[in-house]
Amino acid sequence: MFEYAPAPESRKLVTFQSSYGHFIGGKFTKPSNTYQTISPATEEILAEISTATAKDVDLAVAAARNAYEKVWSKLSGAERGKYLYRIARIIQERARELAIAETLNNGKPIKETRDADIPLVSAWFFYYAGWADKLDYAGLGVNPKAHGVAAQVIPWNFPLMMLAWKIAPALAAGNTVVLKPAETTPLTALLFAEICQQAGLPDGVVNIITGFGQSGADLIAHKDVNKVAFTGSTGVGRLIAKQVAGTNKKVTLELGGKAANIVFDDAPLDQAVEGIINGIFFNQGHVCCAGSRLLVQESIQDELLKKLKKRMETLKLGDPLDKNTDIGAINSKVQLDKITKLVKLGVKEGGEAWAPNCEIPKKGFWYAPTVITGVAPTNTVVREEIFGPVLSVLSFRTPAEAVAKANNTPFGLSAGIWSEKGSRILKVADQLNAGVIWANTFNQFDPASPFGGFKESGYGREGGRHGLLAYLKGDN
Ligand code: NAP
Ligand code: MG
Secondary structure, eight states: OOOOOOBBOOOOGGGOSSSSOOEETEEEOOOSSSSEEEOOOOOEEEEEEOOOOOHHHHHHHHHHHHHHTTGGSSSHHHHHHHHHHHHHHHHHTHHHHHHHHHHHHHHOOOOHHHIHHHHHHHHHHHHHHHHTTTTGSSSSSSSOOOOEEEEEEEOOSSSHHHHHHHHHHHHTTEEEEEEEEEEEEHHHHHHHHHHHTTTTTTTSSSSEOOOOOOHHHHHHHHHTTEEEEESSOOHHHHHHHHHHOOEEEHEEEEEEOOOOOETTSSSSSHHHHHHHHHHHHHGOOTTTTTOOEEEGGGGGHHHHHHHHHHTTTTBBBOTTTTTTTTTOSOOOEEEEEEEHHHHHHHHTTTTTTEEEOOOOSSOOOOOOOOOSOOOTSSSSSHHHOOSSSSEEEEEEESSHHHHHHHHOOOOOSSSEEEOOOOHHOOOOOHHOOEEEEEEEEOOOOOSSSOOOGGGGEEEEOOOOHHHHHTTTTOOO
């Protein structure tokens, strides 16, 4: 066996300010009511972040309204598109810096921020830039109109990517926005605010307020908001659905998931193992569409699990800034406690948890990649979203049983199918109740492809033409 020499990315390529205010009307406010944001891998304090009060929310929504009425709604689609192209290009130019910043504040490996997150962020802006002057072809008739001011609240698992999924279509369609990032991962959103300044985006078109759940709740409740877009937990999604019921606000909710990754006996097993690994250990399993339930055909279960465990022994857990690292830090102490508690419960309910022998760093928040076998569809670890590097394994005998087990969940976000047989893939995909289904691959994202769920995974789509429609009048 060869040993890997350390290959750390340079921390020096990013400078954060020591403290940040909110980004309102094109300017940063004076920092106030601050809390500390840290690197979950080292617990190093990265910056002081402001907590938005109801008054800050008011100012941000007013700035967005003003920019909408006076500037953004008056520009042609082609002019809006130019700004979006400019933002997309600046993101490409600053890609390395943004990747490091995201890795520092989120804890995810640099190879993911470098090769997945940030390239997708710029791709999203390029894609929607192209739509800005083609709204007449969106399928809503000639000259469809924007909603106005969009309130957008996002989670911590893909901070800048979720921002791009929200802001790019909103601006292309002609809305202005106020966005609140998650409390633990505000830094790339604040760097994005600087990018808006660099791009010369008119003041108030994008506003970023930071803070906790209450700031998000205040933003969504604001009277002058026309459209709400939320990505986060099903629990908070439910609260928001209640909050906006009976108002004129349009809503899209992208919530949790508990995806089945189904492996049939004719699947190419080594390829499936890579797909299972990618499905659940990508981004430490902090992925709404993670393949967190492995459904494996009984006749190949032993062989597949043997291969999977062997592959898991090779995963490198540790410094997220090291280019060799596969598994980075858990985003927060709160999330680590949640994962630990759920796995303990899984074992208490009769499951057997297995993890490779890997060294856990002393500082920061870490969880070894884990497989739980011997569980039934009624067990908590099979039903609840763990949102960590934990895979629950079930077996099946027939395709019908696989479909029944896969659909036996309150969620309906994604699924994976592994089989050599195209007709089987199409038939099973047709029967699965999930918004996105991957065949012989997993966790593939593309700005042209709509993403979103059924049932408790939420409603509305992001990405593609569908994602654009959510920001235009006339879609519902
Ligand atoms: P969360 O607690 O629901 O938080 C999401 C965002 O909402 C954060 O910015 C949060 O602020 C804010 N928030 C909290 N309470 C709020 C309230 N009452 N009103 C308005 N905003 C509120 O979720 P999370 O733990 O950060 O993220 C993990 C969850 O997101 C998982 O369930 C995952 O499946 C889901 N997710 C879904 C998708 C998808 O596209 N379907 C994508 C990514 C993640 P704080 O950060 O201050 O709490
Ligand atoms: Mg939260």
